[in-house]
Amino acid sequence: MSENKKKKKKSKKKSKKKTLKIVLLSILFIILTCMVILGAVILGMAKTAPSVDVKTVTSLSEPTKFYDDKGNLIDEYLTVERRDPVEYKDIPQNLIDAFVSIEDERFWKHKGIDFKRLAGATLGNVKKLLTGKKGFQGGSTITQQLIKQRYFLTDSLTNRLNIERKIQEMYMSLELEKILSKEKILETYMNTIPLGGTAYGVKSAAKQYFNKDLKDLTLTECAFIASCAQSPSVSYGAAKYAYDKKQIHESPRTQAILTKMFENKYLTQEEYDKAISPQLKYSFNHNTRNKMSYEWFSRPVIEVVMNNLKEKYNYSDNEVNALLANGGLKIYTTMDTKLQNKTQDVLNNNIYSSQKNLQAGTTIMNYHTGEVKVIVGGRGEQEALSYNRAASNRFLRPPGSAIKPLTVYSPAIDTKVLTAASIIQDSNLPHDMQVKYSDNGRLYNPQNADRNHYGNVTLRYGLKHSLNVVAVKTIDALGEDKRGLDISMEYGKKFGLQLDNTDHNMPALALGQLDAGESNGTNPLTLSAAYGAFGNNGKLTAPRLYTKVVDRDDKLLLETKTQSRQVISPQAAYIMYDLLKGPVSAGGTGPSAQFGNMSVRGKTGTTSSNKNLWFSGLTPYYSAAIWVGNDDNTSIHGLGSSTVAKLWGNIMKEAHIGLSDKTIEKPEGIVEKPVSSLTGNLVNDFSSMLKGSLTYKEYFIDGTEPTTIEENIYTTARVVRKSDGRYVLATEYSDPKLVEEKVFIKREYTSRIDDSQKHILLPTEYDDAKSNQIPEKKEQDKPNENKKEQNKNNENNPSIKDDNNKNNINNNPNNNKPEKPNNGIEPKPSNPDTNINNNI
Structure with a gap:
């Protein structure tokens, strides 16, 4: 029995050992299997990592650069990130040692991964995880941080698990160390790391915090810049607070870095003792704010280029912003730097007013090619991204009488309803016309600026003297009922004016008293292009702010070409060009626009209560427009449109240095006839004997010239x-x-x-x-x-008649029959004072 018991005990022991062995082998198998699987997973993750490309790692993000029309660098695209690359040899040794000491003390020894630091960080993080503490410790080397910056901050990788990203980061760090030197890795890292505020990279940080070059930094300042790498926003905030309070800043992390440098034997005891005492005094460089050198011109260029890139390549807003900020693009603008600077100077220093905040905006463009040479969006020192009063569709103002060539006289000539010699009776509107254009039952009877009437005058005379009544009656003559307003509005839109249904009325279309809303009005750039059509055979050329855009490898991305569209006939444009010499001649509203011997054409504009002053015009070379006013749309004191005309002349004089006067080509289909300024008819023997200002040669579109001889x-x-x-x-x-x-x-x-x-x-x-x-x-x-x-x-003598037929409008080329007389009865305005429009 005893032997059997012994056998049974031995059998049980063997069974237990066998079971234990099986269990241990199973566990070992599971562990090995897991390790194999884990290894395979890790290997799979590593293999799916992006290829390490030297160019991708070392090429720094370059902002877009802007060049003027002569190829000179004028601006850079400003973003939140401000980088200023520097070579390794130009980085102070103290700054290098400070970064290495605090960020990766075994940088010069490891091959991309610091396993000792990684193990310590992992163990510390496990303890914190078990105890519920926060603030996990990082174990990344400088090489890993660089890989993270260059590959794992893009939108395309944001959905990856953190463990996957970490494994790929480690694998790629090992690969990077095989192909790049330690010095190049450190140089690239120190040129790209965010260091608070707008500073990216050590050189930008030195400028931002201390307004110094790298070579001039003290040991303590080097340690501070290195300290910013851990928490850039906190470091920036603390430094800015100390600067604003004019305090010497005590930075515990800076002192910790100095201690670390001493421990790593980068500093002697004497150097350490001298640097460890608080001595940080900041000198913030405010030039790092987001303002461009040529704010007025470069900002509109950015807006146009962004839209063009999105249209051509179907980019998103984020993609376009990233490309402009970091793609190293080169934009070749149309800006004339010398003329831009001179124009800014003229606006800053040649408007004399008691209103210190009076503003202005102007543009100059070559209306043949569309190239815009000048955009000045304001006077004085302006903040970044402020109102651009010259070229922004978010800043529109009513043009006053500067609208008349576009919505009154161009339609009249182009439709052949009237001619430059047609007679309009400058007198109170007939009662039926007052009723037709009444507003909420209030009769409409506009007055001229001087409240005088001048009897029967030609269209040429009406434009020269900016007669409001003549403008209203001219639009009325364009069509029955209110069809004239429809035609006027169509032409205004063709010329580029922003008009809506609130502008479908006489004050808006005849006198330029547009509703001062965000969606209607005009700006100097629009008016410059519109007036350019008069010198360009009736073709309005779209403004061009740049000629081409290339990438950092000079590959062409965008290119602009001259784009024009016909807005009026070449014949009507030529006649309008000739008519516009009236306002700038003696007796007109803007003779001070003249300069030298250059042919000048143009028109003044003033809105009600003197809130907006304009001059828009052209020469055989350029067109330009100037606006003067207050941002809050209050009245202007002590200035008139003649002041703006003089400014226009001063600026355009600079634009035409070295250019001689020339005539524009007269198109076919134009005839010239001697007419009487009193009747618009062909001269007779008597009127030809008088000559002088009563008879002159007038241009007509062929077939619209008068056939009636001057009455007696x-x-x-x-x-x-x-x-x-x-x-x-x-x-x-x-x-x-x-x-x-x-x-x-x-x-x-x-x-x-x-x-x-x-x-x-x-x-x-x-x-x-x-x-x-x-x-x-x-x-x-x-x-x-x-x-x-x-x-x-x-x-x-049937060719000589008494002037007994005093019509409102004579010499309609489509109908030479006299219109019915109004029996000489002139209706009285219901309230003359409220119907006066001070348009000049």
């Missing part, structure tokens, strides 16, 4: 010229040697001439020779000799 508004008389130049009627006592027969205008047509022409009115005063009393007149001394005989002669 003239008479002849025997006169004597006095010593003061006046003519008086001759009497029987007048010296026969002094008596001459001349042509005069009958006095009943006085309203048709201005003060400068009063000398051609039939005199009423008689010669006082040999008598102080008016002698009894003989028949031969009476004007026209015999009225009955003259009237008989007039009846027998």
Whole structure:
């Protein structure tokens, strides 16, 4: 029995050992299997890592650069990140030692991974995980940090698990150390690491915190910059606070780095003792703020380039921003740097006003090619991203009378409804017209700026003197009912004006009193392009702010070409170009725009209450527009549109240095006829004898020239010229040697001439020779000799007629029949003062 028991015990022991062995082998198998699987997973993760490319690692992010029209560097695209690369040999040894001491003390010994540090960090993190403590410790080397920056911060990898990213980071660090030297790795790392504020890289940090070059940093300052790597935003905030409070900053982490440097034998005891005492004084360089050198020009360029890149390559906003910020693009702009600087100087220093914050904006462009040479969006020192008053569609203002060539006179000439010689009666609107354009039951009866009326005038005269009534009646003549407003608005939009339904009214389209909303109005760039069409055969050329964009390898990404569209006929454009010399000539509203011998064309603009002042015009080379006003849309004191015209002339004078005057080419389909400025008709024998300002040669689109000969508004008389130049009627006592027969205008047509022409009115005063009393007149001394005989002669001469038909509008080229007279009855305005528009 005892032997059996012993056998059973031995059998049980063997069974237990066998079971234990099986269990241990199973566990070992499971562990080995897990290790194999884990190894395979790790290997798989590592193998899916991106290839380590030297160019990807070492090429620094380069911001986009801007060049002017002569290829000179003018600007850089500013982002939150400010980088300023530096070579390893130019980095101070103290700065290198500081980074190595605190970030990777065995950097010079490991092959990409510091296993000792990794094990310590892992053990410490496990303890914290078990105890519920926060603040896990990192074990990454400088090489790993660089790999992370260059490969694992992109959008395409954000969905990867952290463990996968860590394994790939370690694998790629080992690979990187095989192909790059330690010095190159450290150089790239120190040029790319974020160090607080807008500083990326040690050179930018030195400028930002201490306004110093790297070589001038003290040991303590080097330690501080290295300290920023752990928590850039905290370091920046603490330093900025100390700077603002004018305090010496105590930085515990800086002192810890100095201690670490001493322990690693990078510092002597003496160097350490000197550096460890608090001595950080900051000198923030405010030039690191996000403002570009040519803010007014470069910002619009960025906006256009971003839109063009998205359209052509279907980029997202993030992709475009990243490309501009880091892609090293080169944008070749159309800006003339010298002219840009001069224009800014003129606006800053040549507007004299008691309103210190009075603002201005201007643009200059070559309307043949579309190249914009100048964009100045404001006066004085401006903050980054502030209002661009010259080129932004987010800053629109009503143009006042500068709108008239676009929405009034161009449609009239282009549609052939009227001609430059058509007669418009400058008088109060007829009652039915006041009712037609009334607003909420209030009759519309606009007045001219000087509140005077000038009788029958030509379109040319109306534009020269910016007569508001003439502008309104011209639009009304474009079509029945309110069709004229429709046509006017169509042309305004073709010229690029931002118009909506609130602008479908006479004050807006005839006088430029647009609703001052965000969606309607204009800016100097739009007006520059619009007026350029008058010198470009009626073609409006789209403004071009850049010619091409290339990448860092000079591969072409974008290129612009001249793009033009026909807005009016070449014939109408040529006539408008000629008409626009009126406002800048003597007696016009903007003669101060003239400079040198250059042909200048243009128009002033003023809105109600003197809130906006404009001048827009062109030469045979360039078009330009200037706006002056207040950002809060309040009235301007002490300035008028003539001031703006003078500014325009001063700026354009600079743009034309070295250029000689030239004429623009006259297109086919233009005829030139001598006409009377009083009637717009072809001259007759009498009017041709008068010549001077009453007759002139006018341009017409072929087929629209007048066919009616000047009616008989003239008479002849025997006169004597006095010593003061006046003519008086001759009497029987007048010296026969002094008596001459001349042509005069009958006095009943006085309203048709201005003060400068009063000398051609039939005199009423008689010669006082040999008598102080008016002698009894003989028949031969009476004007026209015999009225009955003259009237008989007039009846027998169908080409000479009395001016008995005083129409609102005469000489419609599509209808030479006289319109029905209004019987000379002029309606009175219901409230004249409230209907006055001070447009010039």
